[in-house]
Amino acid sequence: MEVRTEQNIYKQKKSRNIRIRKAKNIIFYSIILGATGFGILVLGLLLYQILKTGLAWLSIDFIMNMPSRFPQKAGIKSALAGSIWVISLTALFSFPLGVGTALYLEEYSQKGTWLNKLLQLNISNLAGVPSIVYGMLGLAVFVKMLQFERSILSGALTLTLLILPVIIVASQEAIRSVPETLKQGSFALGVTKWQTITGVVLPYALPGILTGSILAISRAMGEAAPLIMVGAAGYVAFLPSSPLDSFTVLPIQIFNWTSRPQEEFKNIAAAGIIVLMALLLFANGAAVMLRNKYQNRMD
Amino acid sequence: MREHFLKELEILKMMFLQMGEKVQEVICKAVESLKEQNLEKARWAIQLDDEVDKLEREIENKCMSLIALQQPIAKDLRRIGAILKGITDMERIGDYGVNIAKITLSIGNEKLIKPLIDIPKMATIIETMLQNSIESFMKEDIHMAKKTAEIDEAVDHLYKDIYEELHNILSQNPMGANQATSLLLVARYLERIADHTVNICERTIFMVTGDRVEIN
Amino acid sequence: MEIKIKVENLTFYYGNFKALDNISIDIEDRKITALIGPSGCGKSTFIRTLNRMNDLIAGTKVEGTILLDGKDIMKNEIDAVELRKRVGLVFQKPNPFPKSIYENVVYGPKRHGIKNKAQLDEIVEKSLQGAALWDEVKDKLHGSALALSGGQQQRLCIARCLAMQPEVLLMDEPTSALDPIATMKIEELFETLKKNYAIVIVTHSMQQAGRISDNTGFFLNGELVEFGQTDILFTKPRDKRTEDYITGRFG
Numbered sequence: 208m209e210v211r212t213e214q215n216i217y218k219q220k221k222s223r224n225i226r227i228r229k230a231k232n233i234i235f236y237s238i239i240l241g242a243t244g245f246g247i248l249v250l251g252l253l254l255y256q257i258l259k260t261g262l263a264w265l266s267i268d269f270i271m272n273m274p275s276r277f278p279q280k281a282g283i284k285s286a287l288a289g290s291i292w293v294i295s296l297t298a299l300f301s302f303p304l305g306v307g308t309a310l311y312l313e314e315y316s317q318k319g320t321w322l323n324k325l326l327q328l329n330i331s332n333l334a335g336v337p338s339i340v341y342g343m344l345g346l347a348v349f350v351k352m353l354q355f356e357r358s359i360l361s362g363a364l365t366l367t368l369l370i371l372p373v374i375i376v377a378s379q380e381a382i383r384s385v386p387e388t389l390k391q392g393s394f395a396l397g398v399t400k401w402q403t404i405t406g407v408v409l410p411y412a413l414p415g416i417l418t419g420s421i422l423a424i425s426r427a428m429g430e431a432a433p434l435i436m437v438g439a440a441g442y443v444a445f446l447p448s449s450p451l452d453s454f455t456v457l458p459i460q461i462f463n464w465t466s467r468p469q470e471e472f473k474n475i476a477a478a479g480i481i482v483l484m485a486l487l488l489f490a491n492g493a494a495v496m497l498r499n500k501y502q503n504r505m506d
Numbered sequence: 507m508r509e510h511f512l513k514e515l516e517i518l519k520m521m522f523l524q525m526g527e528k529v530q531e532v533i534c535k536a537v538e539s540l541k542e543q544n545l546e547k548a549r550w551a552i553q554l555d556d557e558v559d560k561l562e563r564e565i566e567n568k569c570m571s572l573i574a575l576q577q578p579i580a581k582d583l584r585r586i587g588a589i590l591k592g593i594t595d596m597e598r599i600g601d602y603g604v605n606i607a608k609i610t611l612s613i614g615n616e617k618l619i620k621p622l623i624d625i626p627k628m629a630t631i632i633e634t635m636l637q638n639s640i641e642s643f644m645k646e647d648i649h650m651a652k653k654t655a656e657i658d659e660a661v662d663h664l665y666k667d668i669y670e671e672l673h674n675i676l677s678q679n680p681m682g683a684n685q686a687t688s689l690l691l692v693a694r695y696l697e698r699i700a701d702h703t704v705n706i707c708e709r710t711i712f713m714v715t716g717d718r719v720e721i722n
Numbered sequence: 723m724e725i726k727i728k729v730e731n732l733t734f735y736y737g738n739f740k741a742l743d744n745i746s747i748d749i750e751d752r753k754i755t756a757l758i759g760p761s762g763c764g765k766s767t768f769i770r771t772l773n774r775m776n777d778l779i780a781g782t783k784v785e786g787t788i789l790l791d792g793k794d795i796m797k798n799e800i801d802a803v804e805l806r807k808r809v810g811l812v813f814q815k816p817n818p819f820p821k822s823i824y825e826n827v828v829y830g831p832k833r834h835g836i837k838n839k840a841q842l843d844e845i846v847e848k849s850l851q852g853a854a855l856w857d858e859v860k861d862k863l864h865g866s867a868l869a870l871s872g873g874q875q876q877r878l879c880i881a882r883c884l885a886m887q888p889e890v891l892l893m894d895e896p897t898s899a900l901d902p903i904a905t906m907k908i909e910e911l912f913e914t915l916k917k918n919y920a921i922v923i924v925t926h927s928m929q930q931a932g933r934i935s936d937n938t939g940f941f942l943n944g945e946l947v948e949f950g951q952t953d954i955l956f957t958k959p960r961d962k963r964t965e966d967y968i969t970g971r972f973g
Contacts, residue, residue, distance in 0.1 A: 317780075388817040392879070394778060396830035396886055397807030406829065407819060508906065510913050511933070571953040575932035 261477025269478055273444045274460065278471035283479055285443045286460035289359070290428065290486065292447055293456055296363035297370070297427050302420055304367065305374030309416075312375070313382040314404060334372035341369045342436025350437055357438030360450040365433050370423035377419020381412035413501045421494040425487055431458035457483040511576045515585065518568055519644060522589050525561040526640035529596045530633060532558060532603035533699065537629040539610040540692065541622050548610040551603055558600040562593045581713070588713040592643065595702040595709075599636070602695040609688045619675060619682035625689065628664045628696050631657060632703070639706040648711045655707040655721040661700040668693040726751040726890060726920040727772060732786035734764075734771060734944075736779070741767045743944045745786070749890070754912055754921045756935030756952065758928055760972065763941040765924045769892045772922065773809040774802045790890075807834065810883030814895040816875035818867035818882070823850075823859050826867045826878055830886045845885050853881035854911050873904025877911065891915065893923040897930065909934050928968050932956050940964045 272282020308330075316323050345365030355361040385408050393403040409416075434456055442463070443455045455463075457479060464476040532554045539547035569590045572578060578586055635657050642650035669690065676686045704721055711719050727749035734742035742764045749755050749772075757765040770776045771784060774795065784796060790809065793799045800808075807830075818826050827846045828836075836842060846863065850856040855877040859870070867878055876896060883891060897905040912921060912934050925931050931938050932952060939949040940961075948955060948964040959965045966972050 386817070388813060388815060389819060391775065391778070392813065392817040392819065392882075393829070395773065395775060395806055395811040395813075396833075396882065397803045397805070398830060398833045399803055402833045406833065411820060508933075509910060567957075570957050574956040575953060577929050577932070 257477045257480050260474050261479075261481045264474050264478040265481055269475075270482065274442055278469060278475055281464075281472075281475055283457070283460060283482055285446060286455050286457045286479070287482065287486070288446050289439070289443065289454035290456040290483075292359045292450070292454060293362050293366065293434075294424060294428050294490070296359065296450060297366040298420075298424050300363060300367040301370050301374055301423070301427075305371050305420065305423075306378050306416055308371075308375045309378030309382055310404060310408075313379055314400070314408065330372050330375050334376060338369055338430055339432045339436060341365055342433030344368065345433060345437040355451065357440070357453050358451045359447055359454045361437045362434050362439055362454065362456070363450070365437050366427040366430060369430065369433060370427050373423040373426070374416075374420050377423070378412070378416045381415025381419065382408060384415060385411045410501070414498045417494060417498040417501070421491055421498070424494075425491055428487055428490065429458055429483070431456070431462050434459060435462075457486070508576075511572075511578070511582075514568075514572055514576065515578075515582065518565065518572065518586070518589060521561065521565050521568065522592065523640060523644055525558060525565060525593060525596055526636070526643075528554060528558045528561060529600045529603070530636050530640075532600050533606075533629070533636065534633060536603040536606040536610070537626065537696075539607055540613075541626055543610065543613065543615060543618070545611055545614070548607040551607040555600045555604045558597065562597045565589065565593050581716075584713045584716060588643070588709045592706050592709055595705045599699050599702050602699050605695055606692050609692055613685060613688060616685070619679065619685045619689075622689075624664055624668045624671070625692060625696070628661060628668070628693065631661055631664070632696055632699050635661075635700060635703045639703045639710070643706060643710045643713075646710065646714050648714050651707040651710040652721070655704045658700050658704050658721070661697060665693055665697040724751040725749065726791065727922075728787075728789040728792075729772075730787045730789070732768075732771065732784070732788065734767060734776070734785075735783040736767075737781045741944050742771070745946045747939060747946060747949055749920055749922055750937065751920045752916055752918070753936040754916050754923060754934055755937045755939065756931035757922065757924045757939045757941060758926075758931050758967075759941035760967070761926075764944040765939075765941045766894050768941065769894060769922055769924055770811070772890070772892055773806045773811055775806075775811060777802055807886050808888055809890040809892060810886055810888035811892045811894065812876070812879050812883055812896050815899045816872055816879055818870070818875050818878050820866070820868055822864045823867050823870070823878060824863040827881050827885050829882065834886070849881040849885040850878075852884045852915070853877045854907065854914070855881055871904070873900050873907060876900060876904070876908060880908075880911070880915075888919065890920045890922065893921065895924050895926055898926055905930075928956075940967060942967070 269282050270287065271284055272280060273284055274286070275281040312323070312326065316326075342365060345361055345368065349355045349361040349364050350357060355364070389407050389411065390403055393407045394400075398406065438453075439455050439459050440453055443453065447454045461476050461479040461483065464472040464479065467473075532551050535547050535551035535554065538544065539551060569586050572586055573583075635654055638650060638654040642648070642654060672686045672690045672693070676683055679686075708719055708721055711717070725748045729745055729747045729749070732742055732745040733740065745768060747755075757768065759765050767776065772788060772795075776782050776784070786796075788795050790800065790805070795805050819829060821829070824846055827849050828842045831842060831845050836845070847856060847860075850859060855874060858874060859865075859878075862869075867875065870878060876899075880891075880896075897908050900908065909930065912923070915921060916936075923931075923935065935952045937950065938952045938955045940947045940955070940959075940963075942963055948959060948961045950960075955964065956968060959968065
């Protein structure tokens with residue numbers, strides 16, 4: 208008898224209930240679709256605007272020429288070279304530092320101690336500090352104190368500090384996702400901790416670590432503010448040949464051009480943006496391929 | 507699959523066979539002792555039955571272990587069930603052997619009231635039956651089991667003949683009453699042995715087919 | 723009867739919680755010892771003390787002695803890394819590394835310094851044969867271990883252990899994640915493995931303990947209630963609690 212009454216309750220509610228639930232479904236679907244659409248629309252407009260103004264100015268000469276006071280002769284060679292120098296060094300510094308720190312925090316340090324908690328809190332905090340602050344830090348520490356001057360090295364070290372928290376947090380996440388059973392399986396074979404880290408933990412976590420690092424390095428590639436602080440020049444008419452040379456990077460070059468009064472420089476800036484985007488796309492693409500390679504090896 | 511269990515089952519069957527052979531020997535010796543009036547042989551038969559009893563306990567323990575540890579099902583379970591019941595039959599058969607041997611001892615060296623003809627004949631048939639029933643069990647041969655069980659009818663006839671013969675002697679010669687009663691008991695024991703043998707055959711058939719059959 | 727591991731008065735704490743209480747047990751060589759008992763009774767904790775896997779957990783404390791061939795493994799007479807090489811552990815859920823079958827087997831040997839290719843190849847073949855897996859995988863040694871079925875993965879994990887040429891194999895509910903056929907294959911494998919190793923197996927299934935083990939120990943609330951020959955423990959248990967547990971009248 209009881210069973211039957213229960214069924215009846217549902218029968219009464221059924222039709223209305225389902226209609227409302229279905230309507231809610233559709234409403235929320237529309238909202239999230241709209242949110243995504245908004246982003247894509249703005250991005251599309253921006254891209255269209257830039258391609259429209261910049262594409263005509265894009266040429267081999269533009270990439271191969273040094274900057275100039277005359278828009279027709281101005282090129283992006285030194286900024287491109289500077290960007291590649293700075294980013295390569297940044298990647299070189301930040302990756303081992305970040306992964307190393309993450310490994311220490313996840314695998315070696317005592318969880319739950321106040322020191323550990325303090326470190327963790329600071330790292331999360333640092334990820335939110337405005338980049339200009341890192342610029343000032345770089346200026347004080349690398350340029351002045353360590354006397355690296357206004358060099359590629361100073362710039363790369365500053366960017367390293369900037370993205371380090373992001374890499375650490377992403378790597379920590381990836382390392383934490385390594386199943387405990389795999390680590391135990393390794394230990395149970397009489398394998399040491401370091402061998403377990405290189406043999407099981409890192410290979411398993413690498414795709415995740417790479418994803419985080421790619422995002423962080425991409426961000427560094429687009430940064431201008433901290434580099435202005437450490438003194439990247441707006442006008443460099445030579446190619447850097449060592450990490451201690453002075454330099455400029457694409458975002459600064461672009462920023463520089465947009466602040467010129469002549470209309471043509473605005474077009475060149477657009478062309479510069481296209482180059483920067485292509486570079487980003489290339490770097491990201493390469494990294495994603497690298498990541499997929501490791502991921503496939505895993506599966 | 508389940509190599510360990512199959513091995514254990516094989517061991518169990520070998521123990522069952524061993525017990526069967528021992529029982530046959532008990533019967534054989536007991537009947538011989540009566541025929542030859544050999545008291546030594548009779549004592550031997552009685553002693554041999556202790557071994558039969560010991561084997562019965564061992565087999566029973568092993569069956570219980572196997573059921574507890576290996577959880578046999580279907581035919582495997584019937585095999586173990588058949589062995590468990592079969593050893594009870596064999597133990598009874600052994601006891602009848604002992605009874606016959608004891609009769610030999612009680613008659614002692616007294617002259618027999620008549621030459622033994624039908625009793626040894628009956629014993630021979632029963633020994634063959636026992637032999638065949640165990641063999642059919644070991645080979646899981648239902649055809650052989652059926653054939654063996656059917657012989658029981660011949661044993662029953664022989665028993666009836668012996669009964670009538672001894673009955674006549676009893677009424678004509680009261681002096682030999684003691685011996686006649688003893689011999690009548692021997693015939694009765696032999697007849698019972700045949701019945702237990704039939705039980706073993708029926709159990710063989712149940713073990714193989716899963717169907718209960720009632721022969722005779 | 724040769725004793726491989728002798729445990730005396732072993733008591734184990736997680737923090738303040740006493741997980742094992744004064745356990746004494748003899749593990750015989752070339753025999754299968756099964757440990758049964760309800761969840762949380764300490765049987766898994768116990769076998770993990772035998773190769774000091776519990777060292778990896780913070781806040782644990784061990785008292786008592788565990789002698790492997792007469793040497794106390796608790797007193798650093800044997801190094802933990804060396805110990806785990808000699809006392810292998812197979813886990814409840816198959817946990818092959820996300821690498822090829824070949825790499826899974828040579829993972830341990832390589833890290834213990836064996837570099838010779840021919841030698842490694844031999845180890846792979848022998849170990850996989852030892853785990854009754856060789857015939858099934860010999861043509862795809864360099865394929866991913868994760869593509870194998872659950873039962874095959876577990877046998878691979880056993881092969882991974884065998885590659886270290888251990889003396890004792892600990893199995894922590896090795897078949898609880900497997901289907902009946904895979905379980906039967908692994909149980910059969912134990913029959914052959916016990917010719918060369920002392921095997922300790924923790925199992926939820928009393929039937930399994932009955933089928934495969936020579937000795938059985940019954941754990942309850944961190945206590946070893948009863949330990950003895952399996953056929954005796956299953957037909958004539960001494961302790962009422964053992965009887966209640968194995969006959970399903972528990973609680």
